[in-house]
Amino acid sequence: MFIAFKHEQPLSSRPRRxxxxxxxxxxxxxxxxxxxxxxRASCCSPYASPIVLAKKKNGDYRLCVDYRELNNITYAIIFxxx
Numbered sequence: 001m002f003i004a005f006k007h008e009q010p011l012s013s014r015p016r017r018x019x020x021x022x023x024x025x026x027x028x029x030x031x032x033x034x035x036x037x038x039x040r041a042s043c044c045s046p047y048a049s050p051i052v053l054a055k056k057k058n059g060d061y062r063l064c065v066d067y068r069e070l071n072n073i074t075y076a077i078i079f080x081x082x
Contacts, residue, residue, distance in 0.1 A: 004075040010046030013069050022053045025061050029053070033063065 018026065033039045049070055054062045 004077075006073050006075060011069055011073055012046065012048040013050050013066075015048075016050040016052060016066075018053065022061070025053065029061055029063055 030039070034041065047070065050066050052064045052066060054064055056062055
């Protein structure tokens with residue numbers, strides 16, 4: 001995958017504050033996603049986007065990543081249909 005950026009300066013957004021209950025649930029969620037290879041550990045990426053935990057109706061959490069700032073510095077790829 002190739003992403004074209006508008007400038008070469010990496011973007012590292014500040015993490016958002018999590019509620020205490022969210023902080024307790026986060027390690028289990030991350031371990032599960034790592035185990036299922038949905039995410040992978042990164043030690044030195046110059047890019048970072050904040051996460052948000054959304055509570056589902058059944059009480060479980062959904063891990064969401066806020067890519068709005070990253071989207072602002074990337075070029076939109078437009079595919080023509082038809």
